[in-house]
Amino acid sequence: MHSDRLPGHPHIAYLGDELFLEETPLSALAQQYGTPLFVYSKTAMLTALAAYQQGFAGRQVQICYAMKANSTLGIIQLFAQAGCGFDVVSQGEMTRVLAAGGQASRIIFSGVGKTRAEMRAALHAGVGCFNVESEAELEVLNEVALGLGLQAPVSIRVNPNVDPQTHPYISTGLKGNKFGIAHERVVQTYQRAAALPGLSVQGIDCHIGSQITQEAPYLDALDRMLDLVEAIEAAGVPIHHIDMGGGLGIDYNGETPPQADALWRKLLARLDARGFGQRALMIEPGRSLVGNAGVCITEVLYLKPGEQKNFCIVDAAMNDLPRPAMYQAYHHIVPLKPRTSPPDTWEVVGPICESGDWIGHDRTLSVQQGDWLAVLSAGAYCMSMASNYNTRNRAAEVLVDGTQAHLIRERESYADQIRLEHLPVLTQ
Numbered sequence: 223m224h225s226d227r228l229p230g231h232p233h234i235a236y237l238g239d240e241l242f243l244e245e246t247p248l249s250a251l252a253q254q255y256g257t258p259l260f261v262y263s264k265t266a267m268l269t270a271l272a273a274y275q276q277g278f279a280g281r282q283v284q285i286c287y288a289m290k291a292n293s294t295l296g297i298i299q300l301f302a303q304a305g306c307g308f309d310v311v312s313q314g315e316m317t318r319v320l321a322a323g324g325q326a327s328r329i330i331f332s333g334v335g336k337t338r339a340e341m342r343a344a345l346h347a348g349v350g351c352f353n354v355e356s357e358a359e360l361e362v363l364n365e366v367a368l369g370l371g372l373q374a375p376v377s378i379r380v381n382p383n384v385d386p387q388t389h390p391y392i393s394t395g396l397k398g399n400k401f402g403i404a405h406e407r408v409v410q411t412y413q414r415a416a417a418l419p420g421l422s423v424q425g426i427d428c429h430i431g432s433q434i435t436q437e438a439p440y441l442d443a444l445d446r447m448l449d450l451v452e453a454i455e456a457a458g459v460p461i462h463h464i465d466m467g468g469g470l471g472i473d474y475n476g477e478t479p480p481q482a483d484a485l486w487r488k489l490l491a492r493l494d495a496r497g498f499g500q501r502a503l504m505i506e507p508g509r510s511l512v513g514n515a516g517v518c519i520t521e522v523l524y525l526k527p528g529e530q531k532n533f534c535i536v537d538a539a540m541n542d543l544p545r546p547a548m549y550q551a552y553h554h555i556v557p558l559k560p561r562t563s564p565p566d567t568w569e570v571v572g573p574i575c576e577s578g579d580w581i582g583h584d585r586t587l588s589v590q591q592g593d594w595l596a597v598l599s600a601g602a603y604c605m606s607m608a609s610n611y612n613t614r615n616r617a618a619e620v621l622v623d624g625t626q627a628h629l630i631r632e633r634e635s636y637a638d639q640i641r642l643e644h645l646p647v648l649t650q
């Protein structure tokens with residue numbers, strides 16, 4: 223048997239004529255659990271985490287998995303057991319961490335629109351830190367904490383305004399983004415926070431964007447953060463930790479983002495050079511921990527060759543895999559059992575009644591009706607963004623560990639979908 227690894231996906235390979243994830247043939251899972259089906263590699267996730275851990279060897283760093291990338295309990299449990307904390311953006315995500323056995327004290331609560339109810343729940347649970355995103359939120363959090371007789375640990379999310387001209391990337395750390403507090407107002411905001419009795423200032427936070435494939439924006443952001451820490455501390459407010467957010471990209475289609483360990487060795491050298499070597503650090507990686515650990519298996523329902531385009535209609539759709547429709551994103555699509563017949567060019571599309579429901583344009587594939595395909599790089603921002611559009615049940619999820627497969631989420635049922643709805647008795 224020959225083994226043929228896929229570039230960027232070290233845990234996925236053809237062995238003989240079968241696509242394997244770790245030591246598990248994916249066709250066996252499609253057969254057992256049906257399609258569309260998400261399958262994740264435990265080793266791929268732990269290897270991605272280990273790259274960060276190696277980069278930080280010997281340092282005081284808390285890695286908080288940004289769980290909006292994939293918030294399934296089985297995935298959260300894996301990262302909790304591996305020592306991660308969690309970056310959450312809602313009370314719902316906090317509830318998931320606690321349900322999966324994660325510790326509240328290792329939760330960072332981020333997000334621009336926390337409600338009072340969410341603040342109360344997070345204070346009751348004892349989350350490690352709130353990343354506060356506006357001056358108005360600071361005042362409300364202070365009130366809520368005082369109302370409970372508690373002090374809220376806070377970090378302020380600053381907007382480092384990293385220059386987009388030189389670094390074209392999906393950005394959240396620019397002037398004009400809704401995130402964080404503008405550079406010019408940071409020092410006075412910290413002074414205000416320090417004066418509020420319901421708050422206890424812990425750190426500073428930034429998160430400059432997502433799917434970042436260069437190291438320069440991180441180095442720029444770190445320098446700006448350190449300038450701010452110096453200014454805030456000169457104004458009399460000590461900063462205990464620096465949170466550099468997440469955002470490191472993955473290889474979807476030949477991108478070459480920096481490796482987490484190499485990137486962090488550079489960033490740590492910069493911290494040391496500027497005299498911040500002893501400062502506690504936090505990071506909030508999401509996509510880079512899970513994105514390339516997952517695939518979505520889908521069945522070819524129909525082939526519809528045409529004069530202008532050939533359509534390959536599959537049973538996964540934009541409700542399962544929203545990234546192509548939302549961001550025009552690219553995912554590799556490969557067969558579970560390759561055919562030797564000559565390939566054609568296909569538009570791979572889902573069954574949803576929208577022209578935006580596509581999974582891949584112009585793909586060279588040799589396929590027949592009934593074949594299974596794997597959509598790669600489907601571990602991040604797929605299942606966590608999945609919807610019930612067209613009243614489609616959300617897919618099942620399986621976690622693979624070597625030769626073992628664990629069902630971590632059952633396929634949703636139609637009864638699940640209509641459970642919360644009522645038929646009113648209307649007057650005629």
Ligand SMILES: *Cc1c(COP(=O)(O)O)cnc(C)c1O
Nearest residue numbers: 288332432468469506507508509
């Ligand atoms: C989404 C998000 C992250 C994670 O981003 P990735 O690109 O998935 O690494 C981290 N921190 C915050 C505040 C976020 O909103």
